[in-house]
Amino acid sequence: MTVMIKPFPRRPGSHVDFGAEVLHVDIENLEDKDFDVIHEALYKHQVLLFRGQKHVSPEAQYQLTKRFDPASDTYGHGKDVSSSKNSILHPDLKTIPSVPQVQVIGHGFVKELEGLHNIRLRHPHHRTFHRDAIAEDKDLDFTRFYRWHIDAALYGRYPPKVTTLLAISVPKGRRQTLLYDDGSGDTLDVPLGTTAFVSGESMYERLSDEEKHFVDTSRIEYAPHPYIWMSQCRSFPTGLGLYTEGRELPEEQLPLIEQDKIQILPMVWKNPVTGKRALQIHPSAIRKIHKADGLVIDDLKAVRDIVYKLQRPAISPSYVYAHDWQEGDFVLFHNRGLLHSVVGAFADDEVRIFRQCNLASPVGV
């Protein structure tokens, strides 16, 4: 059967204009002609869902991810991410020994999986990152966006082009109310443990002409070793960036900084197939703004305020796609055209097992 691309149905009142289901494909046995269709569809629809892929091996997941960027071969955060104890990413990732580009993520205790034994997974909980957490007794009913981000090391390695996620075990049933808690009154009804996506293209499109000119001509400088630098920082309740309260680690407490590894990236990244422009900024890792006239904005609070104002409208409820994971779902997404966030709070006995793969790109943005 030939591959079929079925765009997600549009919900009334929704601004979500991305996402499609791919039918009649087995990722474990992917033919070249099928990949060409998938490649085109990924850049057109940004998020692709393949159902019934629980049998897919870590190697096949890696190979499909790599096919979007053939010269890439290292995990997006490098080989040493799970051994860098001070990084905020450290507790969330377990590397598969035979295919180290693929990570196991999720929640709960797993006796055996792909050469890993007796591992305890921990779904990132907003209380570990947000300044003000939801009260303990409301924790199973209410949740937050944990951290909006692009999958990227943002130091020494360019952002991966795509990320793949495979749902192996998914606890069933519950839904939660996601609170923005930013005074807007915004809320979102979400399935437990959803992954939330917003389009960087919509984020760009809804800007004023003046804002578009600013983002088209300015660049963002990211902090060196950003995930260690921000390890003591605390997030806004929207998960969209950090409070400025002097908690960033000073340079002398970071690993050696190599100046040529510091990344200064455009704010706007172009879709290689459609040519559409996307506002792509990792709000928690930003350090400075370089303007077109050579002026550098290095006041951290000012930088964060500017970026928050640009991004916040496009994470409003009607712009968010919250995927309702089923076991066997394989999601491939355009990491250079979307922002995404972990969501949800699991009970101790709710076991969730996912595999994730993305690859640092040798190609800049």
Ligand SMILES: [Fe+2]
């Ligand atoms: Fe991610």
